[in-house]
Amino acid sequence: MKRVDLKRLLRPHLVKVQTYDALDPLEVLAKKAGIDLDKVIRLxxxxxxxTCSPKVFDALANNTSYHIYPDSRQRKMREALAKYTGIGPEHIIVGSGSDEIIDFLLRLFLEPGDKILDSTPTFGMYSFTARVCGGDVVSVPRDELFEIDVEAVREATDSKTKVVFVTSPNNPTGNLATEAQVKALLETDIVVAVDETYYEFSGATVAHLVPEYSNLVVMRTLSKWAGLAGLRVGYAIMSPELVEHIIDIKPPYNINVAAEAALLASLEDVPFLLRNVQLIVKERQRLFSILKDIGSVVPWPSAGNFLLCQFPQGNARSVNEGLARRGIFVRNFSDPRLKDFLRITAGKPEQTDALVRALEEIL
Ligand SMILES: Cc1ncc(COP(=O)(O)O)c(C=O)c1O
Structure with a gap:
């Protein structure tokens, strides 16, 4: 192989970038635990x-347009999402997951040296994407109840700050941001990106403020409530002006035909999908009560499809490993503030039962 010094050509800030800690596929988890694929409990x-609506499977099987490029202006999807959200299609843009919406926003607003603000602990894609764009990340710690410290966030903004991220419910802490907090941040006149990835589980939104504030972006996804994480469809609600700027810079065919068909079919089956959301919320509540009764585990209240759980000091790592040995996978954290915490996704009742049995053995 001819050896060219690629580092010399790379953008300097990307030669060694702190990357995103992504999920392992099921096969890798099964191998780790030494069990069959269908025995893995992935929380x-x-x-x-x-999973997703049965209408999605039918739509994908019957679609005859896979050889045709999709609509770069996403007309059908934006119309369907307008009907679902009650907000006009001119306010909506669709991304390959809400991850891609974050990417579009930061590619649009960040110049190298510009800043984003987030409130940690929070979802890692904001800081990851900002770093890839050459931006700086200013992380303002949440208070002892994991609430956003709005005053500290406001004080941390300066002329280089372009976007502040507000996650509601927050991943991994599960708590909501209030409308008053969002409004206080909107007054800073920078872009306020409110991540409502778990909206259908919480029912709380600030999307109705979009017509009032041109600096508000509300990000959503079909990954969670509609079970389309693997097909990658998210969307955002924002000013029509900003939508057009995103259309100007996005890859024209960013949403493939299968993902488009899946989104449209899901939005034809909303009541079915929302019944699944109710089952998940019920299971999250059941898991919360059971964990509270165990005594040594402290589950934090959550408006999402997951619970952040605090374990006795120094135990989270061994609990995580003990669960993994039993084929149950939950999320641990490198953030020192979360060293005693694990995040557990609400699953099906039988998954909760297996998790609780395992926790009782381990603890
Ligand atoms: C807060 C938050 N935002 C965004 C995402 C990414 O969602 P998507 O699958 O739509 O890219 C996640 C995924 O877990 C998340 O927790």
């Missing part, structure tokens, strides 16, 4: 255990 990705 580490906030995925939907009920």
């Amino acid at each position: 580490n990705g906030n995925e939907n255990p009920y």
Whole structure:
């Protein structure tokens, strides 16, 4: 092989970038635990255990347009999402997961040296994407109840700050941001990106403020409530002006034909999907009560499809390993503030039962 010094050509800030800690596939988890694939209990990705709507399987099987490029302006999807959200299609843009919406926003707003703000602990894609764009990340710690410290966030903004991320419910802490907090941040006149990935589980939204504030972006996804994480469809609600700027810079065919068909079929089956959401919320509540009764585990209240759980000091790592040995995978954290915590996705009742049996053995 001819050896060219690629590092010399790479953008300097990307030669050694702190990357995103992504999920291992099921096969890898099964191998780790030494069990069959169908025995893996995967509660580490906030995925939907009920999968997607049966209408999605039909739509994908019957679609005859796979040889045709999709619509770069996403007309059908934006119309369908407008009907679902009650907000006009001119306010909506679709991304390959909400991850891609984060990417679009930061590619649009960040110049190298510009800043984003987030409130940690929180979802890692904001800081990851900012770093890839050459931006700086200012992380303002949440208070002792994991609430956003709005005053500290406001004080941390300066002329280089372009976007502040507000996650509601927050991953991994599960708590909501209030409308008053969002409004206080909107007054800073920077872009406020409110991540409502878990909206269908919480029912709380600030999307109705979009027509009032041109600096508000509300990000959503079909990964969780609609069970489409693998097909990658998210969307965001924002000012029509910003939608057009995103259309100007996005890859024209960013949503493939299969993902488009799946989104449209899901939005034809909302009541079915929301019944699954109810089952998941019920299971999250049941898991919360059981963990509270165990005594040594402290589950934090959550408005998402997951629970952040605090273990006795120094135990989270061995609990995580003990669960993994039994084929149950939950999320641990490198953030020192979360060293005693694990995040557990609400699954099906039988998955909760297996998890609780395992926890009782380990603890
Ligand atoms: C807060 C938050 N935002 C965004 C995402 C990414 O969602 P998507 O699958 O739509 O890219 C996740 C995924 O877990 C998340 O927790």
